[in-house]
Amino acid sequence: MYRYIVKRLLLAVPTLVGAAALVFILMRLIPGDVCVIRMGSGGSHVDAAAVALCRQQLGLDNSLFVQFLDFLWSYVTFDFGNSMWSGNPVAQEIALRLPVSLEVAVLATVIAILIAIPLGTISALKENTWLDHVVRVAAIAGIATPSFWLGIMSLILVMNISAMATGKPWLPPIDYVPLWQDPLRNLSIVLLPAITVGYRYSAVTMRLTRSAMLEVLREDYIRTARAKGLLEQIIINRHALKNALLPVVTLIGIEFAFLIGGLVITEQVFNLNGIGRLLVQAVQNQDNVLAQALVMLVVIIFVVVNLVIDVLYAWLDPRIRFS
Amino acid sequence: MTAIAPNPDVLSDEALLRRRTPWRLALNFCRRKPLGTLGLAIVLVIIAAGLCADWIAPFDPEENDFNAMMQAPNFVHLFGTDQFGRDIFSRLVFGARTAMLVGFGAAVGGGLIGLVLGVASAYFGGWFDLVFQRVLDVLMAFPLIILALAVVSVFGTGVFHVMIAITIPLIPRCGRVVRASALAVREVPYVDAARALGFSHARIILRHMVPNVVAPFLILLSAFVGQAILAEAGLSYLGLGVQEPVAAWGLMLQGSAEDYATTAPWIAIFPGLAIVLTVLGISLFGDALRDAIDPKLRDR
Numbered sequence: 001m002y003r004y005i006v007k008r009l010l011l012a013v014p015t016l017v018g019a020a021a022l023v024f025i026l027m028r029l030i031p032g033d034v035c036v037i038r039m040g041s042g043g044s045h046v047d048a049a050a051v052a053l054c055r056q057q058l059g060l061d062n063s064l065f066v067q068f069l070d071f072l073w074s075y076v077t078f079d080f081g082n083s084m085w086s087g088n089p090v091a092q093e094i095a096l097r098l099p100v101s102l103e104v105a106v107l108a109t110v111i112a113i114l115i116a117i118p119l120g121t122i123s124a125l126k127e128n129t130w131l132d133h134v135v136r137v138a139a140i141a142g143i144a145t146p147s148f149w150l151g152i153m154s155l156i157l158v159m160n161i162s163a164m165a166t167g168k169p170w171l172p173p174i175d176y177v178p179l180w181q182d183p184l185r186n187l188s189i190v191l192l193p194a195i196t197v198g199y200r201y202s203a204v205t206m207r208l209t210r211s212a213m214l215e216v217l218r219e220d221y222i223r224t225a226r227a228k229g230l231l232e233q234i235i236i237n238r239h240a241l242k243n244a245l246l247p248v249v250t251l252i253g254i255e256f257a258f259l260i261g262g263l264v265i266t267e268q269v270f271n272l273n274g275i276g277r278l279l280v281q282a283v284q285n286q287d288n289v290l291a292q293a294l295v296m297l298v299v300i301i302f303v304v305v306n307l308v309i310d311v312l313y314a315w316l317d318p319r320i321r322f323s
Numbered sequence: 324m325t326a327i328a329p330n331p332d333v334l335s336d337e338a339l340l341r342r343r344t345p346w347r348l349a350l351n352f353c354r355r356k357p358l359g360t361l362g363l364a365i366v367l368v369i370i371a372a373g374l375c376a377d378w379i380a381p382f383d384p385e386e387n388d389f390n391a392m393m394q395a396p397n398f399v400h401l402f403g404t405d406q407f408g409r410d411i412f413s414r415l416v417f418g419a420r421t422a423m424l425v426g427f428g429a430a431v432g433g434g435l436i437g438l439v440l441g442v443a444s445a446y447f448g449g450w451f452d453l454v455f456q457r458v459l460d461v462l463m464a465f466p467l468i469i470l471a472l473a474v475v476s477v478f479g480t481g482v483f484h485v486m487i488a489i490t491i492p493l494i495p496r497c498g499r500v501v502r503a504s505a506l507a508v509r510e511v512p513y514v515d516a517a518r519a520l521g522f523s524h525a526r527i528i529l530r531h532m533v534p535n536v537v538a539p540f541l542i543l544l545s546a547f548v549g550q551a552i553l554a555e556a557g558l559s560y561l562g563l564g565v566q567e568p569v570a571a572w573g574l575m576l577q578g579s580a581e582d583y584a585t586t587a588p589w590i591a592i593f594p595g596l597a598i599v600l601t602v603l604g605i606s607l608f609g610d611a612l613r614d615a616i617d618p619k620l621r622d623r
Binding site for chain 2: 140145159298299
């Protein structure tokens with residue numbers, strides 16, 4: 001098992017270096033200069049000497065190779081530098097915005113699991129009944145519905161209902177408050193985005209849970225368990241669901257990793273100041289240091305989550321562990 | 324000597340051939356897969372709407388009419404008008420053209436590149452495969468939004484550039500699935516035979532291996548069309564895709580949530596429904612196609 005983990009960690013290194021190279025190149029391909037944007041954001045005349053000085057201070061006058069080595073070295077030493085736009089440490093900028101994104105992602109995952117696993121299981125157990133058809137249609141509809149449109153619809157619904165009830169439309173607050181400070185206000189900020197994202201997420205998971213359960217229910221050991229006269233509840237919970245959840249765990253992990261990098265649109269719809277919006281702002285401002293750090297954060301989360309899933313998978317399934 | 328009576332369950336070669344004509348296969352598909360047929364019908368209607376948009380749309384989709392701003396659905400404007408007085412139905416019909424162009428263009432482009440690269444990776448193996456896998460890892464982990472921003476910033480906005488931005492992330496997804504299937508094909512004797520005959524790598528990959536991984540590829544392709552339509556809508560909504568005044572479903576949703584939620588909710592409702600209906604149709608057809616092509620994957 002340790003050899004497997006070490007091998008996987010070594011394989012992650014080229015992925016991280018490749019992602020670093022890609023984001024580095026892409027950020028340099030985007031036309032514009034952070035110094036010009038910073039000085040000319042008010043539409044005033046930009047002094048060429050001041051721009052040159054700014055570029056020198058930010059290290060933008062170095063060769064691209066040196067800039068890339070600096071970028072890589074900053075990740076080896078865990079000193080991610082300062083934002084080229086605000087001057088604040090990158091770690092601080094991210095720490096300010098990460099909680100809201102992380103909370104939405106975690107809550108969406110919890111909602112998805114709570115919806116998907118029971119419904120997927122029931123759907124498989126009641127195969128080809130009206131209940132199964134309803135669940136399957138709901139799942140396909142969930143996959144077909146863009147989460148940002150669902151967000152817009154939920155906002156329209158909330159605004160219209162509140163306007164009818166109180167005469168004034170209500171919108172979720174946008175200034176983030178941590179859960180432990182004001183739980184009610186915190187939930188009023190993150191619950192709607194989490195539900196809209198969680199529905200789509202649950203649709204994908206529900207389909208896989210159903211198909212995995214159907215497959216497992218046709219296995220010989222389930223027939224044996226039934227022949228032994230075991231209670232149906234024990235057969236489902238202990239034998240079927242436990243085995244069917246293996247691919248589902250993988251999917252949940254992969255979807256979670258994608259979610260962290262894909263919250264941009266949801267944050268836009270709900271005016272949330274998460275890392276998705278920060279990333280768009282960083283790219284628009286040509287803040288290379290911040291944009292690179294955010295992309296690397298997303299990639300690292302993706303790689304780590306994938307590694308954890310694979311290790312978990314190998315731990316749960318001895319056939320994989322010993323192969 | 325008595326003649327042997329033909330077994331009624333065994334079909335003659337002629338009957339088998341007659342059974343496998345495309346028309347009969349299509350008819351069989353429609354009979355066995357009603358939901359898939361419904362999905363196909365929805366997709367065909369949307370494609371037809373996009374192709375015949377000039378004749379179907381009652382109004383110019385880009386023309387503002389400040390005397391008809393934010394009209395609720397009525398007999399003149401079936402789905403109402405937006406904040407600039409533009410007919411929403413006409414914009415939806417023209418938006419179908421954009422959605423289909425980007426959806427099919429990105430799916431076919433990304434799918435074909437992924438298909439060839441995936442098969443090549445499995446065929447060559449070794450270092451090529453190892454490097455290719457790491458490149459796929461990087462592209463899979465990379466946020467789509469950065470790629471889209473880079474493509475749009477470098478090349479500018481527009482339907483073609485949006486298509487490129489969406490095509491790139493589809494390549495690794497296709498490449499990975501196809502590679503897994505191609506690894507099995509690589510071991511079969513006819514590939515060894517082709518190699519022994521001295522055929523070129525390109526010929527072995529394109530003529531002998533690619534046709535044998537077409538089944539998973541087709542299944543993947545149908546899923547990609549839906550994903551590409553959703554991605555286009557998302558990028559246009561963020562202002563990174565198709566730009567005003569071109570009609571695109573995602574673009575029609577931009578700024579419509581809070582601004583007109585209580586006064587003109589139809590501005591947001593109909594474009595979203597168009598996206599849902601189209602992707603639903605593609606998903607239903609894709610599911611049925613997968614069942615028909617690969618019975619092992621049935622019920623997944």
